[in-house]
Amino acid sequence: MTTITPFAAGAYLTTRNASNLTALKNQLNDLSNQVSSGKVATTYGGLGAGRSTALNAQAMLSALTGYASGIGAAQTRTDLAVTSLTQVATLGTTARDTLNNGLQSAAATTVSGRATAMADLQTALDTLNQSAAGNYLFGGGNATTPPVADVGLIINGTTNQDGSKKLGLQGYIAEQVKADLGSGMGRLGVTQPTSNAVTVSEPNDATRGTFGFTLSGATSSTPSVPTAIAATSVAGTTSTQGQVSFTVNSQPAVGDSITVTLQMNDKDKTTTTLTLTAVSGTSDPSVTGTGATFAIGADKDATADNLNTALKGVLSMAAQTTLTASSTATAAENFFSGSASAGVYPLHIDTSSGLPAYVAGTKDNTVLWYQGEDSQTPAIDTQSVQISAGASIGTGARANDGSIQKVLAGLATMAYALPATTAGDVNTAYQAVVDRAGGLLTSAYTSPSVQDTVTQLSLASARLKNASSTNAATQNTVQNTLDGIEQAPTEEVVAKLLDVQNRLQASYQITATLSKLSLVNYIS
Numbered sequence: 001m002t003t004i005t006p007f008a009a010g011a012y013l014t015t016r017n018a019s020n021l022t023a024l025k026n027q028l029n030d031l032s033n034q035v036s037s038g039k040v041a042t043t044y045g046g047l048g049a050g051r052s053t054a055l056n057a058q059a060m061l062s063a064l065t066g067y068a069s070g071i072g073a074a075q076t077r078t079d080l081a082v083t084s085l086t087q088v089a090t091l092g093t094t095a096r097d098t099l100n101n102g103l104q105s106a107a108a109t110t111v112s113g114r115a116t117a118m119a120d121l122q123t124a125l126d127t128l129n130q131s132a133a134g135n136y137l138f139g140g141g142n143a144t145t146p147p148v149a150d151v152g153l154i155i156n157g158t159t160n161q162d163g164s165k166k167l168g169l170q171g172y173i174a175e176q177v178k179a180d181l182g183s184g185m186g187r188l189g190v191t192q193p194t195s196n197a198v199t200v201s202e203p204n205d206a207t208r209g210t211f212g213f214t215l216s217g218a219t220s221s222t223p224s225v226p227t228a229i230a231a232t233s234v235a236g237t238t239s240t241q242g243q244v245s246f247t248v249n250s251q252p253a254v255g256d257s258i259t260v261t262l263q264m265n266d267k268d269k270t271t272t273t274l275t276l277t278a279v280s281g282t283s284d285p286s287v288t289g290t291g292a293t294f295a296i297g298a299d300k301d302a303t304a305d306n307l308n309t310a311l312k313g314v315l316s317m318a319a320q321t322t323l324t325a326s327s328t329a330t331a332a333e334n335f336f337s338g339s340a341s342a343g344v345y346p347l348h349i350d351t352s353s354g355l356p357a358y359v360a361g362t363k364d365n366t367v368l369w370y371q372g373e374d375s376q377t378p379a380i381d382t383q384s385v386q387i388s389a390g391a392s393i394g395t396g397a398r399a400n401d402g403s404i405q406k407v408l409a410g411l412a413t414m415a416y417a418l419p420a421t422t423a424g425d426v427n428t429a430y431q432a433v434v435d436r437a438g439g440l441l442t443s444a445y446t447s448p449s450v451q452d453t454v455t456q457l458s459l460a461s462a463r464l465k466n467a468s469s470t471n472a473a474t475q476n477t478v479q480n481t482l483d484g485i486e487q488a489p490t491e492e493v494v495a496k497l498l499d500v501q502n503r504l505q506a507s508y509q510i511t512a513t514l515s516k517l518s519l520v521n522y523i524s
Contacts, residue, residue, distance in 0.1 A: 064475045067387055071468050073133065074385035078395045078461040081137045084130045085397070085404075085454045091120045092407035092444025095414060099434045099441075106430035110419045117414035124408060125151045125369075128399035138399035139372030141382040142341070147372030147399045154369045167348075168367045169335050173416050175349050176331035177324055179211045179356035185315040186262070186323045187212030190308060195301040196248045198308045200260060200315070202241040207355055209236065209265065213315075213323060216261040216271055218244035224253035229307075231258055246307060248300040252278045260311070262318065264326040267333075270435075272322045274314050276307065287313040289321035289428025317425055325432035328417040329440065332409035338366065339400055342374035370400040380456055387467035395460050403443040403450045410440030 095117060102109035128138045129148045139147035148154070157168030167175065180186065187203045202208045202215055220231035228250045236242030246258055257277040264270050272290060279285065279293045285306065286293050294310035297303040334346040338361070345361030345368065373382060382396030414437045419429045445451050 060478050061475060063389065064471050064478070067471055068468065068475075070385045071387060071464050071471070074393070074395050075461065075464045075468070077132045077135060077137055077383075078457055078464060080130060080132050081395075081397050082454055082457045082461060084127045084137065085450055085457065087127050088124050088404060088407060089444045089450040089454060091124050092410060092441045092450065095120055095411055096438055096441040096444070099414065099438055102430065106427045110422065110426055110430055114415055114418040114420060117411050117418070121408065121411040121415055122151050122155070124411065125154060128404070136372070138397050140374060140379060140396055140398045141377070142373040143383065145371055147370060149367060149369050149371055153367055157367050160364055164364065166365060166367055169332070169369075169412055170416070172335045172346065172366065173328050173331040173412070176334075177327045179207075179349050179351075180265070180323055180327040181319050182207075182212050184319060185213075185312065186319040188215070188315055190312050190315065192304065192308050193245075194247075196304045197245060198304055198311060199243055199245040200311060201243045202236050204241045205355055206357065208241055210358065211265060211356055213319070214263040214265060215242040215244050216263045218246070218261070219259045220246065221258070222252050222256040224256065225250055228252040228256060229258055246304075248304045248307065251296055251300060251303060254278055254280050254296065258307075264323060266326050266330045270326060272318060274318055276310050276314060278303075285310055285313075287317050287425075289317050289425045289432065290314075292317075317428070321425060321429040322432045325413065325417045325429070325436045329409065329413045329436040332412035332416075333405070333440070335366075335412075336369060336400070336405040336408050338368040339370045339374040340368040341370075341372065344368075344374075370398075372398060372400070374398065374400060379453075380460070385464070387464070387471070391467075393460055393463050393467065395457070395464075397453060397457060401450070401453060403448050403453065406440045406443035407450060410437045410443070413437035413440060 098109075098113060098116070102113055125148050129146050130137050131146075135143040136145065136147055137143075139145060153168060155168050155170055157171050158166045160166055165171065182188075182203070187207055189201045189203070191199050191201065193199055200215065200218075203212070208214075215233070215236065218231040218233045220229045222228040228248070229252055230247045230249060232245045232247075234240075234243045244260055255277065257275055259276075260274045262272050262274065264272070275291045277291070277293050278296050281295045281297060283293065283295060285295050287310065292310045292314035294303070294306045297306050338344055338346045345363070346366055347358045348361040348365050349356045350359045351357075375382075378394075379396050379398040379401060380394040382394075382398070384392045384394045384396070386392045414433060417429075417433045417437065419426050443449050
């Protein structure tokens, strides 16, 4: 009789036994691999239902690792930016305090204050070129180019190939001061149209209202003889020059005075009032930055002559002190408004016509101190770091932030407007610098200020730290979940391995015994 082997008697049982032995052997191999590798399986397919969770966990861990790397680098940059800007703010605050404290001893502190301010300005400019790992901190969106030009170039300028001058801060300020002072009285003129009258006039040219002083008014205070000196004032227009006149109708008394109010042609249109007081003919007339005396002469014509001389002296002194400080501050603010990437050039003063006139600056005549990115995007948003799939933190900053520009301009005003010697009216010159530079330096701490930017970056730094802690906790949780899926517990695997070994050994022994069993052995 023909027998189909797979279906012969006992064939199924034999096949099943072989299959069970193979399964036990495979299980033994899997457990042995788990003991040696510590992993449940060498492929994701071997993880069974946990493979999707494991794949998602691996992707999340990879993303968190990337976030951690970015956060760490950004943390370093932000902390360094905070330190650098704090130094700039401190320089401005200290300079302001030094100015105020020096008011009581201006003659002793003015020269040293000038040198200190220059050193502080250079330090601030160097600080704004700070970098971390090759990335510049204060260039906005451009982290590869130094945002601030070389300090020597900024201060001293350079010479172009054709021999023309490219003005730095020093030359730019000197150009502005020269244009404002004119012949030495702020472009004003003093004349005597009659023997007993003195007239102060604005320039009768295109510089009127743009450079130097503008006349705002005049008064006369002669209580003993109300009409002793008559004061008249004619405001200038676009086509006519302003004038103030003083007519000596009779002799004033000692202590009588006149005043002239002058306006600076800066953006704030600040004013100063000069007071001239009558003294006896035997007294020596004196001149300060905002006041003077004039001697009462033998007659009204002689008094007018003395008033003429006093007016010239007080106007010259005011130009050398108050106007020079105003002019220096104006030039410094204009200079530090320049930006290479934005194509913003400070106004240049052209004198080719014989008179000074503002013209648009160019890359050939004025140094641009700021070389970084300069767009409408808020500075903090020009650089950012991703901290999660849906969130990022801005860490950018620009060296030409408005408050920083003012601090730099304030330091420059101190460096160039404080008297270089103790000669002349040092106190008035010093006070003028306090008024102008002091106002600019308050931007170090008065909002909007450098300190505001420090606070903004400090908050970004705190957010980065919080994000780092949150991501680290998330990473630990995800890693534990992944380990629970992929890692094979050693004790549990060893116990299973021993069990399978025992079962497999028993199966081999029984199978071997059964393989030797015959009918004869069975009957016997």
